[in-house]
Amino acid sequence: xxxxxxxxxxxxxxxxxxxxxxxxxxxxxxxxxxxxxxxxxxxxxxxxxxxxxxxxxxxxxxxxxxxxxxxxxxxxxxxxxxxxxxxxxxxxxxxxxxxxxxxxxxxxxxxxxxxxxxxxxxxxxxxxxxxxxxxxxxxxxxxxxxxxxxxxxxxxxxxxxxxxxxxxxxxxxxxxxxxxxxxxxxxxxxxxxxxxxxxxxxxxxxxxxxxxxxxxxxxxxxxxxxxxxxxxxxxxxxxxxxxxxxxxxxxxxxxxxxxxxxxxxxxxxxxxxxxxxxxxxxxxxxxxxxxxxxxxxxxxxxxxxxxxxxx
Amino acid sequence: xxxxxxxxxxxxxxxxxxxxxxxxxxxxxxxxxxxxxxxxxxxxxxxxxxxxxxxxxxxxxxxxxxxxxxxxxxxxxxxxxxxxxxxxxxxxxxxxxxxxxxxxxxxxxxxxxxxxxxxxxxxxxxxxxxxxxxxxxxxxxxxxxxxxxxxxxxxxxxxxxxxxxxxxxxxxxxxxxxxxxxxxxxxxxxxxxxxxxxxxxxxxxxxxxxxxxxxxxxxxxxxxxxxxxxxxxxxxxxxxxxxxxxxxxxxxxxxxxxxxxxxxxxxxxxxxxxxxxxxxxxxxxxxxxxxxxxxxxxxx
Amino acid sequence: xxxxxxxxxxxxxxxxxxxxxxxxxxxxxxxxxxxxxxxxxxxxxxxxxxxxxxxxxxxxxxxxxxxxxxxxxxxxxxxxxxxxxxxxxxxxxxxxxxxxxxxxxxxxxxxxxxxxxxxxxxxxxxxxxxxxxxxxxxxxxxxxxxxxxxxxxxxxxxxxxxxxxxxxxxxxxxxxxxxxxxxxxxxxxxxxxxxxxxxxxxxxxxxxxxxxxxxxxxxxxxxxxxxxxxxxxxxxxxxxxxxxxxxxxxxxxxxxxxxxxxxxxxxxxxxxxxxxxxxx
Ligand SMILES: Nc1ncnc2c1ncn2[C@@H]1O[C@H](COP(=O)(O)OP(=O)(O)OP(=O)(O)O)[C@@H](O)[C@H]1O
Ligand SMILES: [Mg+2]
Numbered sequence: 001x002x003x004x005x006x007x008x009x010x011x012x013x014x015x016x017x018x019x020x021x022x023x024x025x026x027x028x029x030x031x032x033x034x035x036x037x038x039x040x041x042x043x044x045x046x047x048x049x050x051x052x053x054x055x056x057x058x059x060x061x062x063x064x065x066x067x068x069x070x071x072x073x074x075x076x077x078x079x080x081x082x083x084x085x086x087x088x089x090x091x092x093x094x095x096x097x098x099x100x101x102x103x104x105x106x107x108x109x110x111x112x113x114x115x116x117x118x119x120x121x122x123x124x125x126x127x128x129x130x131x132x133x134x135x136x137x138x139x140x141x142x143x144x145x146x147x148x149x150x151x152x153x154x155x156x157x158x159x160x161x162x163x164x165x166x167x168x169x170x171x172x173x174x175x176x177x178x179x180x181x182x183x184x185x186x187x188x189x190x191x192x193x194x195x196x197x198x199x200x201x202x203x204x205x206x207x208x209x210x211x212x213x214x215x216x217x218x219x220x221x222x223x224x225x226x227x228x229x230x231x232x233x234x235x236x237x238x239x240x241x242x243x244x245x246x247x248x249x250x251x252x253x254x255x256x257x258x259x260x261x262x263x264x265x266x267x268x269x270x271x272x273x274x275x276x277x278x279x280x281x282x283x284x285x286x287x288x289x290x291x292x293x294x295x296x297x298x299x300x301x302x303x304x305x306x307x308x309x310x311x
Numbered sequence: 312x313x314x315x316x317x318x319x320x321x322x323x324x325x326x327x328x329x330x331x332x333x334x335x336x337x338x339x340x341x342x343x344x345x346x347x348x349x350x351x352x353x354x355x356x357x358x359x360x361x362x363x364x365x366x367x368x369x370x371x372x373x374x375x376x377x378x379x380x381x382x383x384x385x386x387x388x389x390x391x392x393x394x395x396x397x398x399x400x401x402x403x404x405x406x407x408x409x410x411x412x413x414x415x416x417x418x419x420x421x422x423x424x425x426x427x428x429x430x431x432x433x434x435x436x437x438x439x440x441x442x443x444x445x446x447x448x449x450x451x452x453x454x455x456x457x458x459x460x461x462x463x464x465x466x467x468x469x470x471x472x473x474x475x476x477x478x479x480x481x482x483x484x485x486x487x488x489x490x491x492x493x494x495x496x497x498x499x500x501x502x503x504x505x506x507x508x509x510x511x512x513x514x515x516x517x518x519x520x521x522x523x524x525x526x527x528x529x530x531x532x533x534x535x536x537x538x539x540x541x542x543x544x545x546x547x548x549x550x551x552x553x554x555x556x557x558x559x560x561x562x563x564x565x566x567x568x569x570x571x572x573x574x575x576x577x578x579x580x581x582x583x584x585x586x587x588x589x590x591x592x593x594x595x596x597x598x599x600x601x602x603x604x605x606x607x608x609x610x611x
Numbered sequence: 612x613x614x615x616x617x618x619x620x621x622x623x624x625x626x627x628x629x630x631x632x633x634x635x636x637x638x639x640x641x642x643x644x645x646x647x648x649x650x651x652x653x654x655x656x657x658x659x660x661x662x663x664x665x666x667x668x669x670x671x672x673x674x675x676x677x678x679x680x681x682x683x684x685x686x687x688x689x690x691x692x693x694x695x696x697x698x699x700x701x702x703x704x705x706x707x708x709x710x711x712x713x714x715x716x717x718x719x720x721x722x723x724x725x726x727x728x729x730x731x732x733x734x735x736x737x738x739x740x741x742x743x744x745x746x747x748x749x750x751x752x753x754x755x756x757x758x759x760x761x762x763x764x765x766x767x768x769x770x771x772x773x774x775x776x777x778x779x780x781x782x783x784x785x786x787x788x789x790x791x792x793x794x795x796x797x798x799x800x801x802x803x804x805x806x807x808x809x810x811x812x813x814x815x816x817x818x819x820x821x822x823x824x825x826x827x828x829x830x831x832x833x834x835x836x837x838x839x840x841x842x843x844x845x846x847x848x849x850x851x852x853x854x855x856x857x858x859x860x861x862x863x864x865x866x867x868x869x870x871x872x873x874x875x876x877x878x879x880x881x882x883x884x885x886x887x888x889x890x891x
Contacts, residue, residue: 010718016507023416024433027481030474031440034451041454092350100347112355118595119361120535122562123584126569127361174357205340235444237538242570262446270542285450296442300435498732500693502746503722516736
């Protein structure tokens with residue numbers, strides 16, 4: 001490096017350089033500042049409750065007792081379930097669009113899936129309340145519990161209110177599908193032609209080519225896309241808040257209402273009246289921040305690896 | 312384009328397969344193809360459901376009053392969301408005033424200082440910032456701008472949205488500027504243009520259509536954000552354009568009406584959602600159109 | 612070897628072509644390069660080059676790919692240093708002033724020296740007229756008024772043999788021109804600010820034969836008023852358009868002589884090997 005740029009001789013150029021560099025620097029600084037502020041706000045809660053903030057299962061505002069285990073549990077379960085529901089579909093769409101779709105169908109389908117990502121979270125919530133919940137309550141839940149006879153297993157037991165972990169997971173699945181499929185599609189398209197042609201030349205059918213030549217090549221990128229989707233699901237707030245039932249209880253049943261880190265903040269923050277309540281909610285935000293930061297970094301690293309190899 | 316294929320595992324897989332009958336492999340192929348079609352169909356289904364339902368419910372409660380009137384108290388029918396629509400536009404303007412200059416500046420830096428350690432770190436961290444949950448942005452803005460001042464304000468909400476815009480604008484700006492050939496930059500420098508003038512009046516201007524598209528996409532994304540506003544802009548039942556006071560916003564209004572127990576408000580929530588979606592979709596479509604005309608314009 | 616299109620190469624070359632070049636008296640030295648080294652990082656791609664470019668003459672630089680022709684050319688108007696990690700050592704005198712001296716503003720240097728690249732580089736957001744006038748845009752208050760600029764635009768386009776083709780569409784986008792027209796537009800753009808020196812880096816490499824011929828004719832016209840330095844891969848072209856030719860090899864300047872002499876009786880055996888096609 002060591003570029004002794006004589007270019008900077010003019011002061012306007014120096015200012016240009018300083019300003020654009022400052023803009024670029026503002027990104028890491030903002031990220032650091034955000035993390036710092038959230039932790040500063042959360043500090044009273046961490047100080048008072050220590051590790052039991054993460055492990056305690058009682059969230060009682062009146063008694064001033066704050067254990068976030070139900071929220072952490074709810075966040076993880078709803079996100080993972082959403083991932084389980086969304087991934088096969090998203091990969092199906094991605095493979096369809098990158099390998100199978102006739103050209104006239106490719107554009108419109110890709111556009112519709114992209115539009116799915118453009119719909120605001122609160123609109124998903126609205127639709128969830130008035131369309132999804134009744135369907136879950138009256139059709140899906142009875143079907144799972146009675147018709148399939150799963151009602152005795154802990155996962156599907158209890159009354160079917162509608163507002164539930166299941167409802168949150170379904171809406172999350174719909175919301176993260178376009179993210180996963182967009183990344184997967186990009187990664188699949190980056191697979192070199194030679195890789196495909198080599199497989200076809202060996203006498204593989206289209207499907208065999210995809211399974212044995214294309215997908216393995218793109219694997220880490222696809223996993224990155226799925227983890228990116230996980231990051232979205234973990235932090236998704238409005239639709240979940242409107243559908244999950246907002247109750248801080250640990251329950252194995254997907255039919256039972258739950259809470260997530262994001263939804264407890266959305267639901268209680270504006271009304272929090274004690275210092276510890278506010279701090280506890282900010283602590284939930286801090287936990288969410290750390291988890292999503294890690295998840296995103298892993299995902300970016302995986303996706304970046306495929307892009308680098310593909311070149 | 313040096314591609315390293317991985318023949319060993321692959322060839323083994325094909326060798327095994329030759330043992331199987333061709334017919335069965337054909338059937339598998341056809342079945343998987345069918346499954347892909349079904350997946351694509353199923354994935355677009357929710358969108359169709361949502362849009363159809365939204366159009367039906369929203370259109371029936373949408374009228375002129377919705378755009379011109381203020382919300383009515385519980386019990387009274389009618390009323391509109393004039394304040395919320397105005398509020399959303401104001402919040403978008405604040406966010407754009409923050410997100411666009413910083414994002415474009417950072418994008419210029421990333422494109423021009425390609426390969427430096429700072430640029431690589433900033434690029435990575437801007438992706439990370441982009442992945443931060445919007446609710447975290449909300450509590451950050453509250454902690455910094457609401458708590459010390461003592462009351463909710465539109466400015467805090469707009470700033471939270473603006474911060475969310477920065478990484479989006481940064482990355483599209485960088486990508487669009489990279490599409491501008493280096494030779495153009497060199498030609499300007501060789502003519503005696505200063506570096507800043509080369510960057511702004513030649514490179515940035517050439518990339519402008521693409522950057523506008525990126526900016527529109529970013530605006531469309533933040534326009535519907537609710538979580539960062541709940542405890543910053545907070546919402547307001549009255550007409551207010553003061554930036555240091557709580558301000559109504561379309562997504563906030565939809566949220567509070569949707570979770571209320573009143574049918575009348577539910578209808579207004581649907582109408583609000585229709586307006587919000589229309590806003591977002593129009594912006595997205597304009598963006599898409601802008602990109603397309605950019606690529607055709609270059610060729611004739 | 613000499614062209615059918617052009618008269619034999621050096622019509623203005625001094626008769627005693629065999630005399631050592633330092634003894635040439637008539638034309639003044641416009642650009643003098645002294646012990647110039649150019650680096651990309653630690654890579655020294657131009658090695659101790661000393662060379663004079665004479666006023667109102669066309670000098671061609673030839674040599675195999677990668678020998679440092681473009682790099683040398685880019686050192687003459689301080690474009691080399693715009694690449695990250697690139698730097699130079701040594702002196703380049705423009706009319707007796709070292710352009711690498713302390714306090715010299717590279718922008719001023721580049722304004723006085725025009726440059727044309729291998730690929731046409733019209734600014735796509737500007738009209739044909741604004742492209743030609745682009746060199747004035749950065750002058751701010753020092754720029755001539757609109758009328759004067761319009762006159763200069765016309766004069767430059769005429770000079771670049773493009774005026775007749777574009778005079779009715781000056782307001783249209785420059786991207787609508789053909790490749791050859793775009794390249795002549797770039798030459799007009801470089802000429803508009805009346806530079807003392809014009810640098811051309813393989814200006815016809817991406818052009819068809821007819822456009823190439825037009826550009827060569829144009830260079831021939833320019834001889835006598837501007838100092839022209841042209842890098843070319845095409846030895847016939849060098850023979851056709853230049854008064855003097857410099858041959859470079861792996862960063863070294865091997866030989867510089869009047870063009871006819873270099874192509875008929877080169878002093879260095881490496882030059883002879885190259886022009887007879889034994890390597891490169
Ligand atoms: N931007 C750069 N960064 C690093 N090295 C470079 C760069 N540009 C050129 N080089 C190296 O410098 C040497 C000389 O390059 P230069 O472009 O001057 O050659 P040239 O004689 O113009 O070749 P050509 O006839 O192919 O244009 C080459 O070995 C090349 O690899
Ligand atoms: Mg070259």
